[in-house]
Amino acid sequence: MTENLVPLPELYVSFESAQKLKAEAADLPSWDLSPRQTCDLELLMNGGFHPLKGFLGQADYDSVVDRMRLADGTLWPIPVTLDVSDAFAETIEPGHDIALRDQEGVILATMTVTDKWVPDKAREAEMVFGADDAAHPAVNYLHNAAGRVYLGGPVTGIQPPVHYDFKARRDTPNELRARFRKLGWRRVVAFQTRNPLHRAHQELTFRAAREAQANLLIHPVVGMTKPGDVDHFTRVRCYEAVLDKYPSATTTMSLLNLAMRMAGPREAVWHGIIRRNHGCTHFIVGRDHAGPGKNSQGEDFYGPYDAQELFRKHQDEIGIEMVDFKHMVYVQDRAQYEAADEIEDGATVLNISGTELRRRLREGLEIPDWFSFPEVVSELRRRYPPRSQQGFTVFFTGFSGSGKSTIANALMIKLMEMGDRPVTLLDGDIVRKNLSSELGFSKEHRDLNIRRIGYVASEITKNGGIAICAPIAPYAATRRAVREEIEQYGAFVEVHVATSLEECERRDRKGLYRLAREGKIKEFTGISDPYDVPEAPELRVDTEGVDVDNCAHQVLLKLESMGLIAG
Ligand code: PPS
Structure with a gap:
């Protein structure tokens, strides 16, 4: 039997021992465990994650962070760490055993704690990401x-974490190895993805399989991907539709419950190791690869081919062969996909970027047949109705007395007048009465309060x-954090009500500023507590010299320009 198909050691104990x-x-x-730790x-x-x-x-x-290797020298690019709160850490010392539970409280594993330390997170960020x-x-996240x-x-x-969705599509490394053994697949090329598959992907996976003379494993990540990605339920339905277009004797699909880090080059090496463990011989x-998008300066974090370079350098140690991605584009004259580097000058080449695809979905525009499969497009349309039919959140932020509540109330009435979607107002005072009555104004309590608001808004x-x-x-x-939670489901429109502190204090509607100045109210925002001015809100409104009606109207215009309400 070839090495890639021999069963791998697992960390599970036998059924009887597990019960005990x-x-x-x-x-x-x-x-x-957090969702990421559970993955x-x-x-x-x-x-x-063999050999961990x-x-x-x-x-x-320390060794993984510094040199991409475990202390014994084995190649391992990503720190797989159990981060815990200070409160929990205080109760634990090396030598203790702890139980690891999922979010429902089910015990999945025990861990014998050998090490406890406070990491240098800035260094981890620099070195790993x-x-x-x-x-x-x-x-x-870090x-x-x-x-x-x-x-x-x-x-x-x-026991493994329980999954209720797509059970038949999930396989452990040993289950996949066994499947490949049974099918007689000696060479298998894995395709990692966190996006729906369109025709270009199908072409490139066909090519990769042909080039590697291998069978094909579509191996999408369904654990955690980049915030804002298409959710895995929709993606898996899309993959299932596309799978029918592959010859079933040569291709299979399995879902991987990985929590991606978007670490580009290091992540590519990690993905290779994981696919090797799943019995694959080749990896696209x-x-x-696994790029995180732009940094805060608007530049890419990694060069476009850094991942391929790092992978190539360590290919032998990873134990899997890289098939580098051919950038496939549609050549109109020949009505087919071809590798971009093989096309003669002057040919008409068509392409739809991810951003353009999202725009077309948002605006209900045509998505041509040459780009994707009708089944995939209809799944995506179901998940992404035009923005004017999706839910969204308007999040006002500003000093006490800046006018947030007044504008929010006016906006609510105007939206209710339109009547196309239910509207809920989560005003600071209402929330503090109904959801957060036990909270004060420490950083911890304020954060809890905002996270509660974010949670309710994300559900709405x-x-x-x-x-x-x-x-x-x-x-x-x-x-x-609230933005990220909400943007999984719809737009997040941050409105900074930019009334200056001086003006809020001058108005002092509730008489609180005076008390704060006298030291009778502690931790008062702007006076004795910080306020981070939003750097890039969707809208900034100035209430000084402008009436409420006008401010609410500015928000409506913004919503209209974002396509969230019909013009
Ligand atoms: S936070 O920071 O977002 O959790 O605050 P929020 O829930 O919006 O509550 C703000 C309202 O509580 C009153 N209040 C204070 N505000 C700021 N700092 C301190 N220490 C404080 N104590 C009481 C104040 O009336 C705020 O009302 P708004 O509606 O903002 O004027």
Whole structure:
């Protein structure tokens, strides 16, 4: 049997031991895994991250960050770490066993903690992701979502996380290896994707399989991808439609519950290792593989072929051969897809970028047959109705007394008058009465308050309604987290009500500024507490010398220009 098809070691114990361990683990201190940690744990346990035996300890972590290798020299590009809160870390010391639970509280594994440390996150960002720039989704995660302390140690697997969706399409490395063995597939080329497949992708995967003289594994990521991507339910329905267009004897599909980091070159190497573990012999690496988009200066984080270069350098160690991505374009004269570098000058070449595709979906415009498959387009249209039929959130932010509530109320009435979607107002005061009555104004409490508002608004947006929020929301990072949550489902329109502090204090509608100046109210925004001025809100309104009606109208015009309401 060729090496790629031999079963891999997993971290699970036997069924009987698992029952016993589970009962014992109920008494251990337990950590509730985040969605990303749950993805990581699944791949640790099933051998997807072979040869890792648990979450990285400090020596391995330092070595991975510095030189892309475990402490023993094995190539490993991405830190797979268990970040925890300070409160939890305080209760744990090396030598302790802990239980790892999913979000429902089910015990999936135990971990013997060997290491506990506070990582240098700025350094991790620089070394692993190339820059300590929060425009990078993984750097943002590192600083704003991940806990401050890392725990490391070997994991003992009890059971895999439960998936209720597309069960038959999910395979562990050993299940895929067994399938390839059964089918007699010795050479398998994997195609990694986080996007729907269109005709160009089909052509390039055909070509890759032909070139590598291999069978084809479509291996989409359904764990976590880049914020804002098409959700995996829609994508899998699209993949299933496209799969029918491949010869079934040569191609198969399996879903990978990976949490991507968008780490470009390092990520490509990681993807290669993971596919090797899944029994593949070849791996397609594209232009700007796992690219995170633009940095805060508007430039690309990585060069378009950095990933291919790094992969090529380590190909032997990864143990999988790279098939580099041919950029396929449609040649109109010959009505077929061809590799861009093989086309003669003067040929008419057509292409629709991702941005253009989203625009056409948003505006309900035609998506031609040469670009995609009708089944894929209709799935995408179902998921992305024109913007004027989608839910959205208008998020006002500004000082107390800036006029947020008044404008928000006027806007709500105007939208209700239009009557095409249900409207909910989550005003600062209403929320503090109904949702956050126990909270004060510390940073922690304010963040909690805003996250609650964000959660409710995201549910409203997801279900096709309009949410209008009007809290102070003084922290940029929290506003950004809310934006990301909501943008999965619809537009997030940030409106900075830019009334100056002096004007708010002059008006002092509620008499609070005076009390704040006298020190009778502590932590008062603008006086004794910070306010991060929004850098790039969708709209900034100035209330000084402008009436409320006019301000609300400016917001309506903005919504109209974004296609969110019919003109
Ligand atoms: S936050 O920071 O977004 O959670 O604040 P928010 O929920 O919008 O609540 C702001 C309202 O609470 C009153 N208030 C204070 N504001 C700021 N700082 C302090 N310390 C404070 N204490 C009470 C104030 O009336 C705010 O109302 P608005 O509607 O903004 O004027």
